[in-house]
Amino acid sequence: MFTKILHFGTITTLMICVCFYGFGQNLVLNPSFENYRQCPVTLGNLDKDVIDWNMPTLGSTDYFNGCSTVMGTPENFNGKQSANFGVGYVGFYMYAPNDYREYIQGELSTTLQKGEHYVVSFYVSLAERSDFAMKEFGIRFTEYPVEVKTSKVLSGLHFSKLLGNTSAVLEISYSNYYSDEIKWVKLTTEFEATGTENYMIIGNFKNNKRTQKYQTKRKITKGSYYYLDMVSVRIVKSKLQNTAVIQKKEYALDSIHVFKNVYFNTNKADIRGNHQQEMELLLSYLTINPAIEIQILGHTDDVGSNPFNQKLSERRAKEVVRYLTKNGIQKNRISSQGFGSSKPIATNNTEAGRFLNRRVEFVLSKPD
Numbered sequence: 001m002f003t004k005i006l007h008f009g010t011i012t013t014l015m016i017c018v019c020f021y022g023f024g025q026n027l028v029l030n031p032s033f034e035n036y037r038q039c040p041v042t043l044g045n046l047d048k049d050v051i052d053w054n055m056p057t058l059g060s061t062d063y064f065n066g067c068s069t070v071m072g073t074p075e076n077f078n079g080k081q082s083a084n085f086g087v088g089y090v091g092f093y094m095y096a097p098n099d100y101r102e103y104i105q106g107e108l109s110t111t112l113q114k115g116e117h118y119v120v121s122f123y124v125s126l127a128e129r130s131d132f133a134m135k136e137f138g139i140r141f142t143e144y145p146v147e148v149k150t151s152k153v154l155s156g157l158h159f160s161k162l163l164g165n166t167s168a169v170l171e172i173s174y175s176n177y178y179s180d181e182i183k184w185v186k187l188t189t190e191f192e193a194t195g196t197e198n199y200m201i202i203g204n205f206k207n208n209k210r211t212q213k214y215q216t217k218r219k220i221t222k223g224s225y226y227y228l229d230m231v232s233v234r235i236v237k238s239k240l241q242n243t244a245v246i247q248k249k250e251y252a253l254d255s256i257h258v259f260k261n262v263y264f265n266t267n268k269a270d271i272r273g274n275h276q277q278e279m280e281l282l283l284s285y286l287t288i289n290p291a292i293e294i295q296i297l298g299h300t301d302d303v304g305s306n307p308f309n310q311k312l313s314e315r316r317a318k319e320v321v322r323y324l325t326k327n328g329i330q331k332n333r334i335s336s337q338g339f340g341s342s343k344p345i346a347t348n349n350t351e352a353g354r355f356l357n358r359r360v361e362f363v364l365s366k367p368d
Contacts, residue, residue: 024235027108028200032085032230033063040064040071046090052107053090056146056201057154059102061092064227078225079128084184085230091127094134094204095211095224099152103203105145106231112141114195117236120170121188122202125180125227126216132224135212136173137187138205141197142166144352153207163352165196169205173212184229190236200233249281251364256297258345258361259320279323282362286329294329296320296336297361299343301354306340313338320360 029052040049044060055061066073066087073089074082083089092102112118126133143164148154159166172187204211213224251257259278286292298317300309317336325331346353 027110027112027233027235028231029107029109031232033065033088033090034086036063036065036088039067041068042071043077046104050088050090054105054145056103056105057101057148058151059092059100061090061102061104063090064088078130081125081127081227083229084123089227089229091225091227092203093223093225094137095132095208095213097208097222099207100223101151101153101204103154103201104228105199105201107145107199108197108233112193112195112197112233113235114193116193117190118193118233119188119190119236120200120231120233121186122231123184123186123229125182125184127225127227130225131215131222132213133216134204134224134226135214136171136204136206138203139170139172139189140167140201140205141170141193142199142201143196144355145199146201147350147352154201154203154205155207156205163346163356165194167191167194167197200231202228202231249285251282251285253292253364253366256361256363258359279320283324283327283329285364286324286333290333292364292366293333293335294324295363295365296334297363298336298338299357299359299361300341301357302341302344302348303354309340310338313340316358316360320362 030050033050033053035051036049037051038049040063043062046061046063047054049063049065062071062076064071064073064076064083066083073087074080076091078091081089090104092104093100094102120139124137140159142159142162143166144162146154146159146162148158148162150158156169170189170191172189282294286294296317298313298315300313300316302309304312314336315338317338321334321336324334341348341357344353344357345359346356348354348357
């Protein structure tokens, strides 16, 4: 263990368009770590301090904010670094003895769109007390939040055992080492989305033997500690002109269908996720088949009381009903029901399982 010491269905689509390119809005929630639950007072408390960010492993990532005298900015236990995008940033070990690692995990405001290209970027600065500078930073996107009980490298084997899809490691590297202890250095790369990305993890996914590093000092910490700020994921945006879209999908009748891209945060009924295309396909099907009726079924995880979850599940179902009626589907064709937390499809003991249980389903049927 490395210890820190505080010194202080079938789809047919036809699309015709004329395009030109730009960049969309930042999809990372709380990208510069300015929104926090409490001012940091101790090491390794990212989970409790910062909103929308957490630690996917047992590694103890740190949060620094100018509001704190112990975990403040610009001076802290590992050196001195002014915040560049407000008053807060995070710090974590990219390299340490015995393969000890720290990571940060953040949530995206919407699921990335399959086949679209995105630019991911963030700023780093090497802490003064680091013995080593790194040549590469790794990024992995996941469908569900990661929660692995290890303080060592988050390896490919770990990811292979997780629920949902995970991306291959994206690496940002160049010929020099990220050794600047004064300025913030921007790292950036571009990738194509698979359409399942909801969370991102930043860190070093290689063990010590495979890590490319450069020794900058002599045995002060035996590690490489970086400050990180302003994380961004933006679509390489194509603005469509003269667009015609024809879409069709077939659904089995009298079967339960789970919305794959309609997600909810804990205790919330507002839809999140890349739900637009999925909703439009269902809308198109209901429009083409006016005799078909639909039942919407809402569910929650087990966080909260049974009465609260029952009402929340009903609100979630009604959110989908509202979308359909707003887009022309008659109310007499739609019914809805909430089940609270009574019908989980995964464990409620992990965040990934609870994420799956916060869902909406639908059943299509043809009246006799």
